[in-house]
Each structure stands twice: as C-alpha cells, then as structure tokens.
Amino acid sequence: MFKLKEGVRYSINHRRNEVALVNLVQHSYLIITKDAFNNIFMKKNLDSKYTPLVYYLKEHGYIEERKPREPVENKVNVKPPAPQVKHVYWEITHRCNLRCITCFASDNIAKKDLTLEELFRIAEKLASYNPEIQISGGEPFIRHDLMKLLHYLKDELSIDRVVILTNGTLLKREYLEQLRQWDIHFQISLDGATPETNDSIRGKGVFSRVMNTLNMLKNAGIENVTVKMTPIHLNIHETDALRMMIEEQYGFAFSSSLFEPSGRGINLHNDENTKKMLVKFYEQLSNQVTAILKKLSDNCSVISEFPVVQYVTEQITLNGYPLCSVGRRDGFMIDSRGDVYLCPSLRDNEFKLGNILSENVEPVDFLKRWEPPFIDKFERCNTCPVKYFCAGGGCIARNLAFTGKLTEPSPYCKFFGVITEAVIYDRLHEQKDCEKIKQTLYWMNGEFKKEAEKYK
Ligand SMILES: C[S@@+](CC[C@H](N)C(=O)[O-])C[C@H]1O[C@@H](n2cnc3c(N)ncnc32)[C@H](O)[C@@H]1O
Numbered sequence: 001m002f003k004l005k006e007g008v009r010y011s012i013n014h015r016r017n018e019v020a021l022v023n024l025v026q027h028s029y030l031i032i033t034k035d036a037f038n039n040i041f042m043k044k045n046l047d048s049k050y051t052p053l054v055y056y057l058k059e060h061g062y063i064e065e066r067k068p069r070e071p072v073e074n075k076v077n078v079k080p081p082a083p084q085v086k087h088v089y090w091e092i093t094h095r096c097n098l099r100c101i102t103c104f105a106s107d108n109i110a111k112k113d114l115t116l117e118e119l120f121r122i123a124e125k126l127a128s129y130n131p132e133i134q135i136s137g138g139e140p141f142i143r144h145d146l147m148k149l150l151h152y153l154k155d156e157l158s159i160d161r162v163v164i165l166t167n168g169t170l171l172k173r174e175y176l177e178q179l180r181q182w183d184i185h186f187q188i189s190l191d192g193a194t195p196e197t198n199d200s201i202r203g204k205g206v207f208s209r210v211m212n213t214l215n216m217l218k219n220a221g222i223e224n225v226t227v228k229m230t231p232i233h234l235n236i237h238e239t240d241a242l243r244m245m246i247e248e249q250y251g252f253a254f255s256s257s258l259f260e261p262s263g264r265g266i267n268l269h270n271d272e273n274t275k276k277m278l279v280k281f282y283e284q285l286s287n288q289v290t291a292i293l294k295k296l297s298d299n300c301s302v303i304s305e306f307p308v309v310q311y312v313t314e315q316i317t318l319n320g321y322p323l324c325s326v327g328r329r330d331g332f333m334i335d336s337r338g339d340v341y342l343c344p345s346l347r348d349n350e351f352k353l354g355n356i357l358s359e360n361v362e363p364v365d366f367l368k369r370w371e372p373p374f375i376d377k378f379e380r381c382n383t384c385p386v387k388y389f390c391a392g393g394g395c396i397a398r399n400l401a402f403t404g405k406l407t408e409p410s411p412y413c414k415f416f417g418v419i420t421e422a423v424i425y426d427r428l429h430e431q432k433d434c435e436k437i438k439q440t441l442y443w444m445n446g447e448f449k450k451e452a453e454k455y456k
C-alpha cells in the first residue's frame, strides 16, 4: 500500500480519466491514468502491470509505503515561497495629465508627492536587491525631476532593469538619447487601434500624441518598448488590430492585461459591461483557435503563434500558491506616500505592509507580514483538474475585484482552466502529434464558445 509523500497533491480529471500528481516541494508533476491511481492507492494488491510505475513514482519522490489505516494524502500545508524583492512597482507621483476611465490608480490621491531626496532614500533601500523597478504613477513624466531619479537609479545605484510605465503623452525628444544610453525600458499605454476607441477611454487627442511618441522612440533607435492595452467592453474588439499594428509597423512588443475593477475603474464595473466584455473575450479566444486550426498543416509548429498558451505555460510555478507576484511573494508596490502594498490592485488597509520611508525595516521583511492563500483554501477550485497548476486563476486581486473574495475565481477562470488543461494534460506547448493538437484545439474552441454563450 502506498501514500503520497509530504508536499505531493493530486487532482482528478474525470473527463479524461487521468490524475495529475503534483510535487509542490520539488515543483514537478506527472499524469497517470485513473486506473493506475486507483490501483496504486485504493487497492490492497497492486496489479503487476503497475510495478514499473510504482518504482518510478517512489524513485522520483511522489509516493512512499503506507501503513494500514494511514491516509493516502498527507494534509500538512506546503510553505509559501520565501520572500524576495525581485520586482518593485513604484508610483513616484499620484498626479496625472489624463483621466482614463479605467484607471485603478485614481483613488490613491496623496496631497503631494514625495521630494526627490525622499525618492533617493527609497531607491537606496532597494538598491542592494537590484530589483526590476517599474516606475509608474499617475504619470511619471509629469515629474520634472524624473531624469534626475533615473540618473540616480542607473548611474549611482546601478539598477539593471528600469521600466517606465507611461501614457506616452509627455515624453520630450531631448530626453531620448540619454534614455537610450541608460537602456530604460518603456511600457506605453494605448487602449485602441483607432483614435475613436482609444480616446473614448484615455481622452481626446491622446491616440495621435501616443503615435507621435512611438515614432519618436522608433526613430531614436529605442527598442525596448511594449505597448500595453487594457481591454474592456469598449475596446476589446480592437485587440488583434492593435497587436498587428504595433508588431508590424513598429516592431515593438504588445501586451494586454485583464481589467481590474478598482479605483476609477469601479464606475465601469456593472453586470452589463462585464457580460459584454466576457462575451467578446471568449469569442476572441475562439476566433484565435479557429485561425490556428485553419493554418495547421502537417507542420503543427504554428501552435507557437498562440501567445496565451506560451503565457500560461510560463506562469506555472507548481507550488500551489497564486501565480501573480502576490502569490510568489517576489515583489511589492510603493505608492506616492511611500506606503508599501502587496500590489497596485491590492491597496486597501488590510493589504498595506508598511511605509518604506518612516519604518526602519529591510524591504524584504515587508513581505513577511503577509502570507498568500494556498490553493486548498479556494473552495470553488477544489474539484478542478488543474488546481495545482492554475492555483486560483492568476491574479488574486482580480478575484477580489470581481467576486469580493481573494480565493473565489474571477469570470476568467475558464480561460485559465482550459489553457492550463491543454498545457498540462495534452502538453500542447510541446506536442508534436498533429492529430492530438487538432483534437485539443477543437475541444478548446468548444469550451470557449460555450463560455461566450453563457454570458449572452
Ligand atoms: C495606472 S497606469 C500608470 C502609468 C501611466 N500613467 C499609464 O497610463 O501607463 C499603469 C497601467 O495600468 C493600466 N490600468 C489602468 N487602470 C487599470 C485597471 N482598472 N485594470 C487594469 N489595468 C489598468 C493602464 O492602462 C496602464 O497600462
């Protein structure tokens, strides 16, 4: 008789008659048949055809001998990841020249910004960790001393990776050469492929100003630029057009992040808008799958053109904690008062970790003040076949914003569930068998279509 070793969990996929064994300590997993699972754990006498499998599972740290009446699964909780300061999202100002209707930062109105000297003190505290620093706001370029801060971060403190999150309307040409020399990365927001759509979200005239900035950056030879869109019911239909424009015309990267109804964005959050967005979101996924299916010939490598599969594959951490930085405990956000929060979308008092200026605390110790929720605490995920891989639907702030609970999945659950299942059970990202890829894609397509129908 056998039991799972401490830190090993299982999830059953009834539809496929398979079971995933996940070693949350060693961060590995294995898919076995339900028959093998039942035979190994539930029956007294092992079928001899499973002897090699049992040997393998023992060798690789999944199972061990079980005494009579001992449970199959050890319930001891797995420890959360050790805190690390790898990413810092830093709002250096609350001020902004725009009033985007989605903006989650807008409820964070401090009376005034910190001084440059105070920003230097914060930067010094962070320097020994050499984290990726994302300079955000408000609008970072509204601060006239931004270049001095960048000089300090790059030339004095040698921070390797600095990213500026900007609305792209205030960047001056005369800064470009210096920004290029410092290898500053840019994330520029754009919320549509047309002026009408973008400007209905970000304000009149913003589209053409951002286009000018993109041209300026391209002409200055700055390559590390990502254009970022936040799809909502008003612009989600232009996601693919914007992606193509940015990648083909500019050669810049494109990314989109899911809308979180917080800050000013709360005003947009009602059932009608959410339904409209979800219908389009799932229809768009279905269209993407259909387009890939059309392209499939004998060479099934076009599966690499399905960016969300890549995205989900890269996210999987196999530790049973949420996949966002809050779950990984590898970073935090600092607001324009120096207050430290778990992330830009979790800034209620209960998520406040302290103040980096007024407290004499090592930055990494802020993260010890909070423990992320383990996936076994997510009731609705309990019977999900990918629960230890998806770990509750990515960003838990989004869960909270949509459902009122960090541990209750948001309506994007199906998106994570379907893609994660394809990656884990069919190994879609590395699958070579063309027929298998097609079958998986047909299944995915059906699931996304059903989900779109659900919200109509
Ligand atoms: C808050 S802005 C600050 C930096 C800069 N002002 C800008 O607009 O890029 C940072 C990013 O968050 C995105 N964003 C704003 N509100 C959001 C929301 N409710 N959900 C998800 N992303 C949001 C913006 O579009 C932008 O890409």
Ligand code: SF4
Pocket: 096, 097, 098, 099, 100, 103, 104, 105, 106, 137, 138, 139, 167
């Ligand atoms: S999203 Fe950025 S540009 Fe828009 S209002 Fe918020 S901080 Fe300003």
Ligand code: SF4
Pocket: 378, 380, 381, 382, 384, 385, 386, 387, 388, 390, 391, 392, 393, 409, 410, 413, 414, 416, 417, 418
């Ligand atoms: S969020 Fe959805 S897909 Fe992810 S583990 Fe929970 S139930 Fe499964």
